[in-house]
Amino acid sequence: MRKSYVIATAMAAAMTVWIASGALSGEEAAPPPPPADRADAKPAALPHVRVRSTSAAEYTGSITVRGRTEAVRSVDVKAETAGAVSEILVRRGAEVKAGDVLCRLSLRDRQAALTEAEAELRQREMEYNAAAQLKGAGYGTTNRLAEARAILDAARAKLTRMTQELSDTEIKAPFDGIIEDMPSEIGDVLSPGGDQACATIVDADPMLIVGQVAEREIAGIRIGADARARLITGQEVTGKVRFVATKADPDTRTFRVEIEVANADGALKAGVTTEARVPTTPVAAHHLSPAILSLDGDGTIGLKIVDAEAKVHFLPVGIVGSDDAGVYVTGLPATADVIVVGQDFVLPGQKVEVSRDGGSNS
Structure with missing residues (x-):
């Protein structure tokens, strides 16, 4: 019995020395292999996002x-000839038609001047006719006939001028409208190019x-x-x-x-x-919640979508309108799967696990 105790004690001491020698030599137990090298390793889980299918529709916004x-028009009607206002035929607020007389100016000697011009024209016509007859009979000269014709033309021009002068004493409405103001009074002297108007229409x-x-x-x-x-x-x-x-x-x-x-x-x-x-001009736009909009690294506003291979893409969009339910955006395809949950945790080009609104997966 004593010998067996001695052998057991010796074996325990030897084991202790062997273990201690390994620790003192700096040797460590080998680490376990990485998960990728293990025969039973599982692939890492893909990020999960939720998408909603959206289709473009015609949208007409407003500005x-x-x-x-x-x-549309407001005109100060002024005189085209000088004279004192002798009569005012309209009042403020009145409706007038184009050609209605608003004010009349004093005729002074204009009627007499017109009568004189008419008489002078008759005389010049007789002189011209006489010169033409003499020329036709061989007693007159071409120069004399031409001179009579020039005097006749001058008389006609004078009559036209006097007729227009007399007509201009009636200041008329240039278009249909309403009399906004009547700044002139009877006795006021108006003149062409003057500051004072007969009326504002x-x-x-x-x-x-x-x-x-x-x-x-x-x-x-x-x-x-x-x-x-x-x-x-x-x-x-x-x-x-x-x-x-x-x-x-x-x-x-x-x-x-x-x-x-x-x-x-x-x-x-x-x-x-x-x-x-x-x-505004109608455009094809998607109606979405503004909460799903995001920014890229350059600060461009856009949306993240997934393609048929469940890869993420960032598409810039433009906001063309809004209402209480959301915003209208352009820049997306006619139909798109837009990420509505998890868009802040995935990057363009990344493959994701997709679920759709309503619980369907793709």
Whole structure:
């Protein structure tokens, strides 16, 4: 028994020395093989995203034009000959037609001058006829006939001038409209080119809605487009775009836009604050939630989609409109699988595991 104890003790001591010698020599146990080298290793799981199929549809947006109403024409009607106002035939607010007499000027000696010019013309005609007869009979000269003809033409021109002078004493409306102001009084002396007018006439049919549009929006407005407008008075009207400026205002970098609105009943007044909406050119757009939009490394706004091979792609998009339910964007294919969950955790070119809204997988 004593010998067996001694042998066992010796074997234990030898084992202890052997283990200690290995630790002291710096040897370590070999690490386990990497997962890729193990026979039973499993592939890493793909990132999971959820997509929604979307299709483009025709979208017509609108551009807001804020401005005011403006009369299509407003003219100060002035005298074409000098004279004192002898009669005023209209009042402010009156409707007039083209050719209606607004003011009359004093005739002074114009009627007498006209009568004198008529008499002079008759005399010159007789002188010319006599010269022509003498020339025909061989008693007159060509020079004498030419001189008589020149004097006759001068008499005719004088009569025309006197007739026009007399006609100009009646100051007439140049177009249909409404008398906005009557700055002249009986006795005021008017003259051609003077500051004072007989009347101010406004053409309010059609009425214009005039506003300024930002340079980033002006390309969406076209001449002839229908427009709807609401005045600050509560009136709602429809019209058509009749003018789009080709040159921006150098101070505001905006473009003048005019919308023509019928105003036969005169219900619309000039100078009223107005807001109009003009539809833009229809485009194919996708209607999506703005929450799924993202930015690339350059700050470009876009969307992440997956292709048929479940690879991620980033497509830049343009926002062309919005409503309470989302935004309308362009730049996507006609149909696309847009990532709606997990787009912030995947990169373009990466392969992903896809599930669709409703639980279907692809």
